Amino acid sequence: MTFMSILFFGLFFVAFCLIFSIQAGSISVFLR
16 A cells, blocks of 8 residues: 555544544433
8 A cells, every 4th residue: 555545544544433432422412
Protein backbone atom coordinates (compact mmCIF):
# COMPACT_ATOMS: atom_id res chain seq x y z
CA MET A 1 0.00 0.00 0.00
CA THR A 2 1.09 3.53 -0.62
CA PHE A 3 1.41 6.20 2.06
CA MET A 4 -1.74 8.01 0.85
CA SER A 5 -3.89 4.86 1.07
CA ILE A 6 -2.63 4.15 4.60
CA LEU A 7 -3.32 7.77 5.62
CA PHE A 8 -6.81 7.66 4.08
CA PHE A 9 -7.60 4.36 5.85
CA GLY A 10 -6.40 5.81 9.15
CA LEU A 11 -8.60 8.90 8.79
CA PHE A 12 -11.60 6.72 7.86
CA PHE A 13 -11.00 4.50 10.91
CA VAL A 14 -10.75 7.51 13.26
CA ALA A 15 -13.95 9.02 11.81
CA PHE A 16 -15.76 5.67 12.21
CA CYS A 17 -14.62 5.41 15.84
CA LEU A 18 -15.81 8.96 16.57
CA ILE A 19 -19.23 8.35 14.99
CA PHE A 20 -19.61 5.01 16.80
CA SER A 21 -18.68 6.54 20.17
CA ILE A 22 -21.12 9.42 19.65
CA GLN A 23 -23.93 7.02 18.67
CA ALA A 24 -23.18 4.76 21.64
CA GLY A 25 -23.26 7.77 23.98
CA SER A 26 -26.56 8.94 22.51
CA ILE A 27 -28.07 5.46 22.93
CA SER A 28 -26.88 5.18 26.54
CA VAL A 29 -28.32 8.61 27.35
CA PHE A 30 -31.57 7.71 25.59
CA LEU A 31 -31.90 4.46 27.56
CA ARG A 32 -31.57 6.43 30.78
